[in-house]
Amino acid sequence: MQTIYLDNNATTRTDPDVLAEMLPYLADLYGNPSSMHTFGGQLHKKIEEARAKLADLLKADPSEIIFTSCGTESDNTAIMNALETHPRKRHIITTRVEHPAVLNFSQHLGRKGYRITYLPVNDAGRLDMEMLTRSLDDDTALVTIMFANNETGVVFPIDEIAGLLEGRGILFHTDAVQAVGKLPIDLNTLKVDMLSLSGHKLHAPKGIGALYVRRGGRFYPYIIGGHQEMSRRAGTENVASIIGLGKAAALARGFLTEEAAAVSRLRDRLEAGLLGSCPDVRINGDTKNRLPNTTNISFEYVEGEAILLRLNEYQICASSGSACTSGSLEPSHVLRAMGVPYTAVHGSIRFSLSRFTTGEEIDRVLQVMPGIIRELRQLSPFGRGSLTL
Numbered sequence: 001m002q003t004i005y006l007d008n009n010a011t012t013r014t015d016p017d018v019l020a021e022m023l024p025y026l027a028d029l030y031g032n033p034s035s036m037h038t039f040g041g042q043l044h045k046k047i048e049e050a051r052a053k054l055a056d057l058l059k060a061d062p063s064e065i066i067f068t069s070c071g072t073e074s075d076n077t078a079i080m081n082a083l084e085t086h087p088r089k090r091h092i093i094t095t096r097v098e099h100p101a102v103l104n105f106s107q108h109l110g111r112k113g114y115r116i117t118y119l120p121v122n123d124a125g126r127l128d129m130e131m132l133t134r135s136l137d138d139d140t141a142l143v144t145i146m147f148a149n150n151e152t153g154v155v156f157p158i159d160e161i162a163g164l165l166e167g168r169g170i171l172f173h174t175d176a177v178q179a180v181g182k183l184p185i186d187l188n189t190l191k192v193d194m195l196s197l198s199g200h201k202l203h204a205p206k207g208i209g210a211l212y213v214r215r216g217g218r219f220y221p222y223i224i225g226g227h228q229e230m231s232r233r234a235g236t237e238n239v240a241s242i243i244g245l246g247k248a249a250a251l252a253r254g255f256l257t258e259e260a261a262a263v264s265r266l267r268d269r270l271e272a273g274l275l276g277s278c279p280d281v282r283i284n285g286d287t288k289n290r291l292p293n294t295t296n297i298s299f300e301y302v303e304g305e306a307i308l309l310r311l312n313e314y315q316i317c318a319s320s321g322s323a324c325t326s327g328s329l330e331p332s333h334v335l336r337a338m339g340v341p342y343t344a345v346h347g348s349i350r351f352s353l354s355r356f357t358t359g360e361e362i363d364r365v366l367q368v369m370p371g372i373i374r375e376l377r378q379l380s381p382f383g384r385g386s387l388t389l
């Protein structure tokens with residue numbers, strides 16, 4: 001049985017072309033790019049080529065890209081940079097539906113005495129813009145709002161938020177880990193100050209990320225040590241993965257429009273098929289402003305984990321909530337913030353597709369799902385009709 005991988009918001013397959021480009025730098029070309037000798041020093045040029053490719057995908061200047069170890073590091077760095085830039089300001093605005101890389105770090109800063117505003121979302125997962133406007137004050141150092149939600153795929157109005165903040169002396173960071181490679185992003189026109197991304201969400205390997213920092217402001221490094229990355233992020237460069245991320249960015253640029261349309265057609269087919277074949281099913285989140293590859297579906301009166309286990313028997317990989325919180329059996333903080341009913345939160349499954357997803361794979365899921373749901377509902381103590389909550 002072939003694995004059907006529909007968990008691409010958790011991580012993606014490394015593209016074979018990315019891997020091929022990386023391999024020499026994991027084998028023979030193992031030098032240190034900071035070395036004086038040619039063997040190491042030649043790698044410096046490869047890093048700069050990768051930086052240029054990533055900048056090209058984002059329509060940024062290469063000097064605005066800092067390589068990091070992951071999306072989480074990029075998020076933490078961006079937040080700390082804002083606080084260092086505005087040492088007298090103590091207020092951060094974010095949302096209730098951020099990834100833990102922002103949410104838990106904000107809570108950590110809250111415990112250290114910073115004032116954190118967590119903006120609510122409505123039942124479609126859309127941001128309350130009025131509340132954002134009302135929350136801004138002279139003490140606000142940073143607004144950090146994700147580009148697209150990892151659980152529902154809902155895309156936030158980053159352009160509108162940037163417009164609202166322009167000229168107010170407040171830094172704007174967006175966690176675009178789920179958006180880069182899936183949506184076109186033009187940082188020439190999109191006025192964000194900082195943007196985080198992560199290699200393993202766009203077919204590069206795990207353990208490589210980047211932070212975009214707009215030219216003009218000061219930058220305070222978070223990881224302090226050597227002079228790598230123009231003294232903006234210390235630590236010997238992860239050369240092979242940086243080269244891989246550059247290649248992944250170049251591939252994403254080529255695939256972006258066509259791929260996004262093909263992937264969203266498959267996602268829509270999956271959704272329509274499930275809605276048509278399983279009763280008591282709902283799609284969570286704004287279906288108009290959504291990543292092309294993501295659907296978050298609630299199967300009422302069943303446990304999401306039970307569905308995942310049954311899917312696993314067919315070698316179908318999906319996810320309930322975010323991979324970082326699944327396993328804790330805590331209901332998704334994103335769906336709770338959206339006010340999704342208890343029975344629907346517990347039966348929610350995220351399917352996230354990629355350019356490697358095929359129509360046959362979607363058909364296979366549609367073939368097995370109705371039986372799984374029927375069976376589980378018969379077994380469930382929360383079976384349809386017996387729930388009194």
Ligand code: PLP
Nearest residue numbers: 070071072099101150177178198
């Ligand atoms: N932000 C978002 C929206 C994510 O989905 C993730 C990973 O799932 C991260 C940040 C963290 O990225 P990384 O796994 O590279 O640390």
